[in-house]
Amino acid sequence: MDADLHHIREIEAVSQGVMATRDPVVVESWLRCIEKHRLDPAVRAQAYILPDNQLREHRQRSEELIGIARSGIENLYSLVAGQNYVLMLADRAGVTVEYLGDETQKAELRRSGLYLGAEWSEARAGTCALGACIEAGEALIIHQSDHFDVTHGGLSCTAAPIYDTRGQLSAVLDISLLSSPRPRTSQSLALNLVRQSARRIEMANIMAESRSDWVLRLSGSADFLDVDPEAAISMDGAGCVIGMTHAAARLMARAAGIDWRQAGLLIGRPVSDFLNVRLDRLDDLTRQRPAPERLIETRDGHRLFAHAIEPRRLPSRNPVPIARAVPLPAALRELAGDDPAMAQLLNRAAGLARAALPVLIEGETGTGKLTLARAMHDAGRSGAFIVLRCAELSDTDEALVFGRMDGRRHEEGLIDQVGRGTLVLDKVNELPPRLQSRLLQLASEGSYLPVGGIRPILPGLRLIATAQGDLAACVQSGAFRRDLYHCLAGSALRLPPLRDRRDLFWLIDRILARAYAEPVLLSPEVLTPLAAHQWPGNLRELSGFAASLAAVAQGPNVTLSDLPMTMAAPTERSGGAALLARTLHETGGNISETARRMGVDRTTIHRRMRRLGLHAGASTH
Incomplete structure (x- = not known):
């Protein structure tokens, strides 16, 4: 009891600015627990194990990761077997989705939370290795009294983050002990082992992808x-x-x-x-x-x-039947030309369109987030397609969205109008905090409570959220709920900006044809400025450009004089894109001569042309 009281007073002293002798990651976590998560060190919190249905959802979302990580997890556990370690793999929400431990200690491990389905987020459990690792993004040790909650004071936990190939935190690998030697340095070997295992899991993941x-x-x-x-x-x-x-x-x-x-x-x-x-x-x-x-x-x-x-290529003759790619639904197929990144994204979108999971679509302004949401709706389900403009809502609009129960009378809200269709939360990063809280139940369980209601309603709708930029940054700043983010981000799609797309000229041709109501011929000299332009407004800017051009240009032939002044004079910002387009034009499309002038080989020119959607034109020598 004296030790517990001393621990509580130490945390309170740190919160008041008293210099601590603890590791900085521990101090930072303690402060987050008090200032951000509003936890009280004097209140004991027992380990929380998710109900089976919720755990099943977390495991389903992590199924691919678990498959890739399993070999690394088992290898790590074999190195520490017999030393009473428990190994846990947790998802981004801090929920243990895979676990290896001594079955003879099962009851004690479950009570301590070192078990499958335990939630170790910092907001739930206070300072712990899994939660602090998710917050800090780095490998660390939380040893015995480093824990915020005195309930966990006997544990020694060591964790390392696992990142996906896009640089986003994907999971955390943790090895823990119910009891360990007193010195914190006793876990240095564990830290090195868990770091190595996380690195090898990431390596296996990138090679598989x-x-x-x-x-x-x-x-x-x-x-x-x-x-x-x-x-x-x-x-x-x-x-x-x-x-x-x-x-x-x-x-x-x-x-x-x-x-x-x-x-x-x-x-x-x-x-x-x-x-x-x-x-x-x-x-x-x-x-x-x-x-x-x-x-x-x-x-x-x-x-x-x-x-x-090198990229792996299939042999031209293979006796083993190769599964054909499932054709994209027409609604999604119309969104991109020959761009590998978009092809991969649209294939994933097609799979998600058939599922019932919430989806998060991220991207810069004008990249087509609502267009993609509409295409996924058309490809995956019937019913209403309703867009909720989050930036126009306030905390007082709960009844407008969720409806109201007044006795037995139910006043319908916007969600009731969706039925079994699709509800799009446009710019979800601007959703007021109170509505974020109410939407959490809809995102995580598929149900919601009307204002004044006591029984949840299960609408059966599909939920899609769009966010301008990176929603994870809003979570880090505290502007967006972490739990709601994790419910949405499990099935995330990030649209690339127009400047990074390889189907630029395919898009230009289609959007100009739509604006002119007929195919449009681009003169060779306009390729350079179009490739050079950065398109900060993305597809929205391109559509506006096409509409303006159709209003002022004479006929369906676009020449340099038809372009806006700011676009007609390309700058150095364009780098190789403008240079390649110009050189191809100057050489009449001669690939060999273009390669000689640019100091590269012909295959490099072909690759860059495919990326930019350029055509050789007159010659391909």
């Missing part, structure tokens, strides 16, 4: 490069980053001088922005050369050994 892409694996040691690399980057045919492990994200962020927590900014950029590698010389980094000779440098001067792995 990147069978058709170039992968660059990196290591500080030539001896371990080919057997146990430290980081990996996947690239598309144009040499742009499409995926990475967390170690690679940190490496590239450091080279670019940005915060690693903004890893999403790395996606879509040429890998040469971060490493001194040339796409046309990747063959020099394959296993054809000894590992010690595959030395490269980062842009900030760090030396690494590299292993380039």
Whole structure:
């Protein structure tokens, strides 16, 4: 009891600004527990185990991750078996979706929360390794009295984050002890083991996702490069980053001088922005050369050994039947041309359109979030399609959205009008806090309570949310509920900005044809400024441009004089896009001559043309 009282007073002292001797990650977590989560260290909280139906939903959302991680989890557990460790894999909400432990201790482990289905989010459990790791995004140890809640004071927990290939926290791997030696340093080996396992799980994940892409694996040691690399980057045919492990994200962020927590900014950029590698010389980094000779440098001067792995291609004749890709529904097929990133996104959207899960669509302004939501509705279900403009709502609009129960009389709200159709929460990041709280039940359980109601209603609708930018940033700033975010983000789609799409000219042709009500011919000289323009308003800007052009241009032939002044004079911002379009025009579409002038080989020119949607025109020599 004296120890518990001392612990509570220590936390209270830290909250009042008294300097602590604890590890900084512990102090930061304590402060979050008090200031952000409003937890009281004097109130004991027993471990919380989710009901079976809720656990089943969390496990279903994490099914692919569990499959990839299982081998790494089992290998880690084999290293600590017999030492009373419990291994847990938790999702982004802090819910344990996979667990390995001693069956003879099952009852005690369940009471302590070291069990399948336990929720270890910081908001629920206070300072703990899983929750603090989710908040901090880094591997850490929470040892005995580091825990916020005295109920967990006997546990020693060590956790490491697992990131997806887009740089988003995907899961947390944790190994814990019911009781351990008193010194905190006793868990240093556990920290190294869980870090290594998380890194290897990320490596397995990126290799599984990147069978058709170039992968660059990196290591500080030539001896371990080919057997146990430290980081990996996947690239598309144009040499742009499409995926990475967390170690690679940190490496590239450091080279670019940005915060690693903004890893999403790395996606879509040429890998040469971060490493001194040339796409046309990747063959020099394959296993054809000894590992010690595959030395490269980062842009900030760090030396690494590299292993380039070519995209896997199926043999032309394969006796094993190959499953054909399921054709996209027409509503989704109309949204993109020949763009691999969009093709992947639309295939995922088609699968989600047939499911009943909430979906989050993120992207810059004008990227087509509502258009995608409408296409998913058309592809997946009938019924009403209703858009709720979150920016126009206030905390007093609960009845407007959810309806009201007055005795036995039910005044319908907007949700009642949706029926079994689709409700779109447009710009959900601007939803008022009170409505966020009410929508949590709808997102997590599919039901809602009218104002004044006591019985939940199960409408059977499909929920889609759109967010401008990155909703996770709103969670970090406290403007958006973390639990609601996790309910939505389990099935997330991120639309790329127009400047990163390879089907730019396909889109331009279609949108101009729609504005002119007939096909439009683009003169060769307009390709350069159109490719050079950054399109900050994305598809919305492109549609406005097309409408304006149709109103003033003479006939369906667009020349340089028809373009706005700001667009007719391309600047250096366009980089290689404008240069390639101009050089192709100057050489009459001669690929060989274009390659000679730009100092690259013909295959590089072909790759860049495909990315930009450019055509050779007169010649392909």
